[in-house]
Amino acid sequence: MMLIVRDSMDYTLRFVVLYLMIQAMFGHYRVSTLLVWEEVELLIKSHLCFYMASLLLIPIGKKSVYLLVFNLLITFCMFVFDIFISRSIRIVLRDYAKERVLIIGTGREAEQLDHVVKTNRFSLMEVVGFIDVNDKELFPNMHQEVLVKKNIYPVRDLVDIIEQQDIDTAIIAISDATKEQMDHFMSILYNKVEKIKYLPRTSGMVTFDTKVQDFDGLLVVSTAKGKTSKGAAIMKRIIDIAGGIAGMILLLPLYFYVKKKNHANGDYDPIFFTQERIGKDGKPFKIYKFRTMVPNAEQVLEQLMEENPAIREEYETNKKLRDDPRITAAGKVLREKSLDEFPQFINVIKGEMSMVGPRPYLPREIKDMGMYYNSVIGCTPGVTGMWQSHGRSDVSFDDRLKMDDYYYRNWTIWLDMTILIKTVKMVFKGEGAL
Structure with missing residues (x-):
């Protein structure tokens, strides 16, 4: 399409090279486990950057305004095209490019991870199964609820499951694990899978502005809230x-x-x-x-809580009632x-x-x-x-x-x-x- 308005093949070539370079700089051509939201954000930023950079190649003259608008149209069309291609490639090549994931844990975090993977197929991940860490002999002080529903394996079979299921990535979904317990899992997983990921115990203080610093051999996490412009x-x-x-x-x-x-x-x-x-x-x-709710709902609530201790406990815990009769x-x-x-x-x-x-x-x-x-x-x-x-x-x-x-x-x-x-x-x- 550049050739329609450009006489010079060299000029068109520079636009193509510029586009490819900027997309590569933003990591668009890598195969990764980005969620769809992250991919769209990356594409928006890369195409905005491309459009701003393309303005530098427009010669000053009678056609300048026309070229500004045309370049904007081309950029938008490429943005839509890239979204379509990214989605299509992930669907077509999903069985070949997806990571086979084993989640160590069966509690709330494991359940949430499984939900995210299932509802974000863009991430190119497939949860193969879960490891139940409730083993009194290996981990006498560890107990997790079993909230996941299927493909649950005992922790003693961890190595065998990795080999049998051809696991690429292991995710440790036990944020309250002790240092000794984490070391135990890391020693087992080391050199057994390509990637090891874990959910850290952060207490909500780690943000996207957090920095990991080397403090003379000590790993220091520096956290702060980013400023809003x-x-x-x-x-x-x-x-x-x-x-x-x-x-x-x-x-x-x-x-x-x-x-x-x-x-x-x-x-x-x-x-x-x-x-x-x-x-x-x-x-x-x-x-x-x-x-x-019915009129005087607050008074009705007080009466319900007085008459039924279970209702009082549910409301005081969650600040709402699941089956509210009001x-x-x-x-x-x-x-x-x-x-x-x-x-x-x-x-x-x-x-x-x-x-x-x-x-x-x-x-x-x-x-x-x-x-x-x-x-x-x-x-x-x-x-x-x-x-x-x-x-x-x-x-x-x-x-x-x-x-x-x-x-x-x-x-x-x-x-x-x-x-x-x-x-x-x-x-x-x-x-x-x-």
Whole structure:
């Protein structure tokens, strides 16, 4: 296509060489286990870089503006083409290029790893099985829940499984393992597999700005939260305003649906309800939601907890009830699709909330937030967030806090876009409804 507007083969050749060099610099031609989100991010950055560099090759003249637009079109077409090719190559060559993975562990981390691999085929990984480390003779102080469902092997057969299943990568998914236990696994795996990976015990303090430093022979991990630039903050607000306007348009028909449904069941109380939540820097604000519960829901909850200790324990642990008897007929439908959150777009327009951010916590939950409180109030609360897109109602209160802390320490515009896309997919599939 360059030949259509360029007379010089040499000029076209320079554009092709420039494109290939920049893609190679960004690692586009390597075979790796990138997730689809990382691959798309890499392609966006590499093609933006290519377009900016291509401007240097445009001669100044009458056709300069035309060439600027044409190069932008070519760059966009190559971006779409590269996404298609990357996806197609991974599908066609998956059986030849995928890594055969053995996960050591059967608990929560092993279950999450398995889920990520299954839902991100772009990563070119296949989980062959799991190693059950519950062996009283080898590891008397270790006990893991067995949350995975199939292909579970005893730890004593680890070496045999590696050989029989032709394992390429072993992942140690036991973050609470002691140094002695980790050394034991490392000594067994050494020279038995091509790659050894493990989930470290980080307490949420390791971020993408963390650096590993050599301190005169000592391995030192230096961690800090990255600074948010003014440009990124402005971009986030622009996305919030655009998303808020789109949400408000969808809010109108939902309002009439809920009103009609409630009136049909003899419920003439207000459609919306407001509740005080914790905002950025700890400033309280009134959150808007569709009322999905019966009137006087708080009083009903107190009565339920007094009458049933199991309900009290469940609520105090997770801050919600899985089968809540207070939910209305319209509320059940709204919650299944998370549509009860739509009035929060009013908060987004007002600047009290963001499209993506930590969960807007209740003031009474402050005492349970512990060290994560400062991380939570360091961001504007969001309509969706890490916990909604990574399990939603299946995530415990403590895990929600850890995810919100992760978001605070690792925030980028790209992380927001990833969470928004995953949330939309989960809402349409109806997974893990609130």
